[in-house]
Amino acid sequence: MINIQQRSQLMIGAILIVLIAITRGHHFASVDHLPSASWAVFFLAGVYLKPLWSFPLLILESFILDFAAITFGGVSSFCVTPAYIMLVPAYASLWWAGRWYAQRHHERWSSLPVLFGSLLVSTGVCQVISSGSFYFYSGRYTDPTMVEMINRLIKYSPSQFEAVLFYVGCAMAIHLFLHWFNRSHETGVESR
DSSP states (O other), X not given: OOOOOHHHHHXXXXXXXXXXXXXXXXXXXXXXXXXXXXXXXXXXXXXXXXXXXXXXXXXXXXXXXXXXXXXXXXXXXXXXXXXXXXXXXHHHHHHHHHHHHHHHOOSSTTHHHHHHHHHHHHHHHHHHHHHHHHHXXXXXXXXXXXXXXXXXXXXXXXXXXXXXXXHHHHHHHHHHHHHHHHHHHHHHHHTO
């Protein structure tokens, strides 16, 4: 199980908030050429942040950023439809998967299959919920079919999986480095 001090959780939470702010969509604060970190942030928040209020806080930030981008940033409102609310359960699937994984985490290599399994399944669920609800309930497509929905998932899913794996991979590298650093520091202190 991942056990992180409250101060560290606050720092991680602040980093995740900033990461969403600088990578979410094409709005006024985005960094060029970085994919959106939103999906990875929700998964990582589930892993690292214990307070339940972290989920609604990240949802609120996402919605405020989208609203500001559309209202003040000149971004198209094409994606804001009645289906937009389905982002809540889509993101929740990632967040809950992160929490599920955190309960099973051990500082051993044997945790990697569990991490990647929960990440891949939750990313797939998030993709189906967000894309499926937009395709079927946004009103943007006439006569939606399941075959076309599957074709759209095949077309758009790889980039979503790449982004999530990129950010979670970076977080995993940082986590491993900090774990190694702390262990080597503790060993050095004990040997004195």
